[in-house]
Amino acid sequence: MTRGVLVTGGSRGIGAAIADAFRAQGDRVVALSSADADLADPAAISDAVTSAAETLGGIDVLVNNAGLVELGSVHELSYEEWQSLWQRTFAVNVFGAANMSYCVAKHMIDRGVRGRIVNVGSRGAFRGEPDMPAYGASKAALHALGQSLAISLAPQGIAVTAVAPGFVATDRVAEMVTEDVRRQSPFGRVARPEEIAAAVIYLASQDAEWASGTVLDLNGASYLRT
Numbered sequence: 001m002t003r004g005v006l007v008t009g010g011s012r013g014i015g016a017a018i019a020d021a022f023r024a025q026g027d028r029v030v031a032l033s034s035a036d037a038d039l040a041d042p043a044a045i046s047d048a049v050t051s052a053a054e055t056l057g058g059i060d061v062l063v064n065n066a067g068l069v070e071l072g073s074v075h076e077l078s079y080e081e082w083q084s085l086w087q088r089t090f091a092v093n094v095f096g097a098a099n100m101s102y103c104v105a106k107h108m109i110d111r112g113v114r115g116r117i118v119n120v121g122s123r124g125a126f127r128g129e130p131d132m133p134a135y136g137a138s139k140a141a142l143h144a145l146g147q148s149l150a151i152s153l154a155p156q157g158i159a160v161t162a163v164a165p166g167f168v169a170t171d172r173v174a175e176m177v178t179e180d181v182r183r184q185s186p187f188g189r190v191a192r193p194e195e196i197a198a199a200v201i202y203l204a205s206q207d208a209e210w211a212s213g214t215v216l217d218l219n220g221a222s223y224l225r226t
Helices: 011-026 042-056 079-111 132-156 169-177 193-203 205-213
Strands: 004-008 026-034 061-064 116-120 159-165 215-218
Touching: 004 011, 004 042, 011 026, 011 042, 011 061, 011 116, 011 193, 026 159, 042 079, 061 079, 079 116, 079 132, 079 205, 116 193, 132 159, 132 215, 159 193, 159 205, 169 215, 193 205
Parallel strands: 004 026, 004 061, 061 116, 116 159, 159 215
Antiparallel strands: none
């Protein structure tokens, strides 16, 4: 049975790989880009979900992949710049994902479907991101949001999970992927977008309901949580 899948940040990088992986198994996909909807705008999110539901004939899977990544540490920014960076980052990475999850979950509940929500978090939520602390903190919040929703939405049959990648070979972070970064993993490389997509496909599957609440590390053993 094919499903309707909504992927945010789906025009490039990890999001595009995720959208392609769902299409490859026959699912119907809407891949939102920043040009399609401003995830910092609650009204735009509501409109985007309504439009996607109409296009897909219903949303069965949501992948919250869109995320804002900006460098900026205490040492580099003025107080005003610091505040602005944190507000921009949380507006998309946390509030945008929360609003998207709300709108899609309501849609799933109204349709009576056993849906799936998969959040694309980050290794930085656990390891820390000294050069982009707002990003690391926002991904920690995203993980917590997903686990809270996993509990509250389970009675409706909606499973909520997350993946926590380390560095992934995408255009957006190409300049950050140095040889030192590659050596963080004993494999001597960073992830391919398709590897993240494969994990998302599993977590979104009907067989993965019992994984609800999971945050799956995908970092090539570059950081091990205990």
